[in-house]
Amino acid sequence: MGYFVSVEEDVNLFVEDLNPNGEKTILFIHGWPLSHKQFEYQFDVLPAKGYRCIGVDWRGFGQSDKPLDGYNFDRLADDIRVIIDVLQLENVTLVGHSTGGAIAIRYITRHHAHGVEKLVLVDAAAPRGFTKETAQSFLHDALNDRPNMMQKVTDTFFFQNITKPFSDWFLHLGFQAAGWSTAAIIVTLRDEKLDLDLPKINVPTLIVHGVHDKVIPFTQAQEMNRAIKNSQLVPFHYSGHGPFWEERDKFNKLLEQFV
Template sequence: MPFITNKTTQEHVDIHYKDYGNGQPVILIHGWPLSHQAWEGQISAIVAAGYRCIAYDRRGFGISSAPWDSFDYSTLASDLNTLITDLKLEKAVLVGFSMGGGEVIRYLTDFGTDKIDKIALIASIIPLVKKKEDNPEGVPEDGLNAIMDALQTDRVGFLKDFHKNFYNFDDNKGDRISTAQLDYDFTIASFASPRATLQTARAWANTDFRSELKNVTVPALIVHGDSDNIVPIETSGNQAAKGIKNNTYKVLKNAPHGLNVTHRKELNTILLDFLKQ
């Protein structure tokens, strides 16, 4: 199993990754609280289209190292930078799903665009999740606090219900998602580090990326579902599209947060068209 080791942080952290295909590198950064396995529906399509596809497990998730601390976005971006540096990648495309969009933007802020050709933000938290006076459509703080409390009192119980909302399962009566997929996601999420699950939740809930949108100077794709119950489109996709100059914005009708599964074909078509441009 391939790993890269980030030795720049206080603790040396081993990051597990999968590396398939040849051609221009496309790096997939998964959402919370899953692993690189969440990209199953995209990896094969990207490789078949002639690209090199690299998907990795965020620290604390999958089979990457699980340190006790250091889950802020600059540290997470340093893991990504180590991957890019160690694999000697050039003209890479960064694709961030949900909280993975934060690594994308923070990477551009901390390390620039010399090795980056394009970015894609899929159902991303960018630029801000939390409701504030100047972000009235965000998630109320008491709702975010309830998530943090649940992760500390009944983490697996919370995760069991979380994924139903992830896919709007009750609304679509399972037409686009199977109960087996819910079970699969729950297994991945429940085996993640409890500490990492909590600390990364605090990172995506509290980090404001609005001032960093100016650092996106490469072409950007933004894809969001208009029925996203986890990351409301008004506080994410709509704002990201306004704040990033050179972007292509695609809104998927009736798509939930987990649109990479429920709207796999639509997303793959959009993503591959963007890669070919």
């Protein structure tokens, strides 16, 4: 079931809500520059096992509205707060991938884990996002040749080989975003840091990270594991930046066990 939730005047976010009567709720926050559809291989399996799975397209991405502003971690975390309040969610497991992981971290600290029982960080862009050099390259392409930028993202995303049709599908997810929101998040990933947020996380936290990640190095997952109390780190040895697809069976089973 898909619908829109208004998070502020003239800004509506698209929500995919599967198995609303499920006993346990998992709220997925996608990565840049994709959409909730990146979690297709979780949505294929987990709702049928009794979980309520909710995917949200952040502002500027997927099927959500695309305002010109609001692309900082505070505003994006506030959007998640509205979703949780409007849907009256409680005891949620919050799953954030890459930039979605950074948003999830800021949500936990800014909103005191309101409605959230557990946290899953998947190749999270924390405590840092892009280096200045990487950001400059992405920003140049985003503003001048976004298809080329999306191809670079796709080429570095996975450790395992992907088919041409899968690559085309993945590229399409990125092209659903607006150019301005794509660029704005690059700046956010360059300029915002989460070092001070990590020690404030007070919910059980599962850190999942591909050992071969070329986007966010595995060493950053180790940093998070040391900084977040009551956290556990599970390396994915056959994954790059997308363990939810590259080792999806292992990922899904691990998520079920943790939830």
